[in-house]
Amino acid sequence: MKKLFTVGLNVLFIFLFITFANGQPAEIRILHVNDFHGFAEPYKPLGSDELFGGIPYLAAKANELRKGKPSLLLSAGDMIQGNNWANLFQGESVMEWMNEMRFDAMVLGNHEFDFGQEVLRKRISEARFPILGANVKGVEGLKPYVIKELKGIKVAIIGVVTEDTPTSTHPRNVAGLKFTSPTETVGKYIQALKNKVDVVIVLSHIGFPADRVLSEKVKGIDVIVGGHSHTKIIKPASIRKTLIVQAWEHGKALGVVDLTIKDGKVIRSEGRLLEIRPEDGGEDRATLAILNKYKEKVVAVLNERIGETEVDLDGENVRKRETNLGDFIADMMRRASGADITLINGGGIRTSIRKGEVRVKDVYSALPFDNYIVAIKLTGKQIREALEHGVSAVEDEEGRFPQVSGLTFKYSSLEKRGSRIKEISVGGHPIHPDREYIVATNDFLAVGGDGYKAFGEAIQSSRDFSVIGGMMKGEKVIYSDSGRWLRDVVAEYIKESKRIAPTVEGRIIEIR
Numbered sequence: 227m228k229k230l231f232t233v234g235l236n237v238l239f240i241f242l243f244i245t246f247a248n249g250q251p252a253e254i255r256i257l258h259v260n261d262f263h264g265f266a267e268p269y270k271p272l273g274s275d276e277l278f279g280g281i282p283y284l285a286a287k288a289n290e291l292r293k294g295k296p297s298l299l300l301s302a303g304d305m306i307q308g309n310n311w312a313n314l315f316q317g318e319s320v321m322e323w324m325n326e327m328r329f330d331a332m333v334l335g336n337h338e339f340d341f342g343q344e345v346l347r348k349r350i351s352e353a354r355f356p357i358l359g360a361n362v363k364g365v366e367g368l369k370p371y372v373i374k375e376l377k378g379i380k381v382a383i384i385g386v387v388t389e390d391t392p393t394s395t396h397p398r399n400v401a402g403l404k405f406t407s408p409t410e411t412v413g414k415y416i417q418a419l420k421n422k423v424d425v426v427i428v429l430s431h432i433g434f435p436a437d438r439v440l441s442e443k444v445k446g447i448d449v450i451v452g453g454h455s456h457t458k459i460i461k462p463a464s465i466r467k468t469l470i471v472q473a474w475e476h477g478k479a480l481g482v483v484d485l486t487i488k489d490g491k492v493i494r495s496e497g498r499l500l501e502i503r504p505e506d507g508g509e510d511r512a513t514l515a516i517l518n519k520y521k522e523k524v525v526a527v528l529n530e531r532i533g534e535t536e537v538d539l540d541g542e543n544v545r546k547r548e549t550n551l552g553d554f555i556a557d558m559m560r561r562a563s564g565a566d567i568t569l570i571n572g573g574g575i576r577t578s579i580r581k582g583e584v585r586v587k588d589v590y591s592a593l594p595f596d597n598y599i600v601a602i603k604l605t606g607k608q609i610r611e612a613l614e615h616g617v618s619a620v621e622d623e624e625g626r627f628p629q630v631s632g633l634t635f636k637y638s639s640l641e642k643r644g645s646r647i648k649e650i651s652v653g654g655h656p657i658h659p660d661r662e663y664i665v666a667t668n669d670f671l672a673v674g675g676d677g678y679k680a681f682g683e684a685i686q687s688s689r690d691f692s693v694i695g696g697m698m699k700g701e702k703v704i705y706s707d708s709g710r711w712l713r714d715v716v717a718e719y720i721k722e723s724k725r726i727a728p729t730v731e732g733r734i735i736e737i738r
Contacts, residue, residue, distance in 0.1 A: 251493065254376045255295045256427065256483040257288050258473055260302035260453030261335070263576070264312025264320060265476035266517050268504045272542050272578040277504050278478040281517055285327055286508035287480050287500060295484070296376035299327065302453030302472070303335025303387065303431035306349055308576060309476075310524050310590050311517075316341045317349050319520040325354045326512050331372050333385030333429040334359040335453060339399040340595065358385020358429055361411040363404040371415055373423060379487055382423040384415050387431045388454055393677045394573075394625065396670050408432050409443050416446040424490045427451060434459070434472055435622065441468035448492045449483060462497035471497050478502055528587035533720040536727035539579040541592050544572030545623040548734035551575060551592065552629030554726065556666075558716050560631045563601040563705040565666035567632035567652060569612060571676045573625015574668060584720055593713035597668040600698055601705035602685050607659040609633075610647055612680040618643040626676045630733050631666075633657070638737040648737060664704050668712060672698065 268280035288299055305324070306317025317338075324332070334357060338346055343365065350357050350367040360370035371384040386408035392400045412428055419426065425448050430437055433455035441450060447468045452459075456475040462483070463470040473481035479499045486494035540549035552575060556568040577591045604612070616628035617637045636649040650657040657663075667681060674682020685691060688700030698706040720726060 251486050251488045252377060252379055253295050253484060253486050254379055254381070254425070255291065255297040256300060256449065256451065256481075256485070257291055257297055258300045258302060258451045258471065258481040258483070259284070259477060259479075260431070260451075260473055261304045261456050261475040262301070262320070262477050263304055263308025263337070263475070264306065264317075265309045265478075266311040266319070266323070267521070269476075270580070271478075272538060272540065272580070279476055279502050280504050281323055281477060282509040282511075282514040283504055283506070284477050284480055284502050285510035285513040287502060288327065289510060290508065291480075291482060296379070298330045298374060298376070298381065298383075298427075300383065300427070300429055300451050301329055301332035302429055302451050303333045304337045304453060305332065305335065307337040307340045308591075308594055310528055310587050310594075311520055313590070313594050314524055314527065315520060316345045318352070319516070321349050321352045323513060323516050325352070326516060329355045330374060331355055331383045331385070331429060332357050333431050333453070334362065334365075334368070334387045335431040336388055336391040336394045339391060339395045342399050343401075343403075358383065359387055360384055360415055361386045361389070361406040361408050362391075363406070364402055370411075371419070373419075379425060380423040381425040381427060382415075382419045383427045383429050384412055384419075385429045386411055388433065388436070390677075393675055396675060397673055408436070409440055412440060412447070413444045416444065420446055424487055425449075425485065425492060430454075433457075434470070437470050437472075438463070438465060441465040441470060448485070449495070451481070451483075458499065460499050462495070469495050469497060473499060524587070528585065528590060530586045531583050532586055532589070532717055533584045533723060534725050535579060535581055535584055536725060537729075538581045539592070539728070541575045541578040544575045544629055545625055545627045546572075546620055547736070548629065548730055548732075550728040550730050551579065553631065553731055553733065554728040555593070555712075555716060556629050556631035557728075558719050559599050559666040559668075559712070561719075562707075562715050563599050563664075563666040565601040565632070565664040565705070567609070567663060568630060568666040569609070569616070569633075569671075570629050570667055571616070571625055571671055571678070572627040572629050573676065574670070575629070586717055589713050589717040589720065593711075593716060595668075595670070595712075597670050597712045598708045598710060599666055599705065599712055599715065600669050600672040600685075600703065601664050601666045602672060602681065603662045603702045603704060604665045604680065604684050605659065606650075606652075606657040606661050606663065608680040608684055609657060609663060609665065610650060610659070612678055613637075613647050613650065614644055615678055615680070617646050626678070628734070634733045634735070636735045636737050640738070666705070669698065669706075669708070
């Protein structure tokens, strides 16, 4: 009887092996988020009365969905910087939460570099999951890809970040690093991995338009899990044989992709986006404890009431048009520096401030970057070049779109890039190409950040240009105060004024 049992067991194993070898379908699930930016608490986006997001509710939903089938939980980058809950701890709070959530992999976003390389290395060392960046050279602890196995299915996850990273963070944060083409990098690793795995996922922080190009140029990608463009993809895009997904922003949604694999190939796919709302119930206690632990520390610093705004301050449309918050911040910079005009990048403004009382935390959320005010001399010709660059990708809503003070300009997005600016006036008079004007900006743009070459070339052409103790000095530098962050200048003004009500003044006019 014992021998018969052993023989029977062996026959069963052989049968199961043959069944699997003959290609019985298997199912796996991908859960994904992107562009979290430290938004740990539920919040009401501008124009909405509904609460979205909240990591206890996101975690509960992810844990529930993991029970359905073998799953991967992935992040497409920009996790550790943005909201005060992340910024005041340089992303340590986010990493603690992600470890608790048991993320399987994360790709670097461009904003993972914003606290500098030393902090980034520390965050990578804290993570109990691989952090990827196949097209980044020079960051200790970074991996190009990882292979995960789910119930016999081997999944390769390749991570790439935008090549624009060196211009979307301060140059000092990427000094000595090399960023290569995401397309060429992904193509190289797919060739190396194609016979070793069943499924290839690209964890991408290059933006939805670039993801589409990637899927067209590189064969062999099953799924692109994207980030960077904050795109709300409700129904996955399918290009050739590649599925492209992205889960909005700020933890307001959780992406779900279900794959069916047979004979080492994806034969069926289905994706959806689940919006996260506290009212839907379900709260992960461990995540809630982490949220509250850091929230208490934040509250003590940032909960001071500094004034009141009589109107909503729009920080969500700063990448495509003039807004009242853009005008207000630009005005504060011109006032503080004594400049003729201000020109800043809309992407430096990250959130709106709702009508009502204003607290320190509101200003810090809107202006999360460690930037200070610099005023430099630019010719009218250089200002025109800067504005041309600023509107060169308005249709893509890039962060370079300008917010201004002390000048007005008209442009047409229908014209080719480089020929869009039609009129510029300073103080009510047409700008003179050879005259020098004092232009206030932030230290990021002053050294050519966000692709503003006109600033970088002007300031570095100054005689005796230097940066000493973080402060810029040189012939062209008129004002440089590295001792006060821009957000503190704005907060102090609101505190002095007590009540504000900025309006959109028609400084930027689009011609149709």
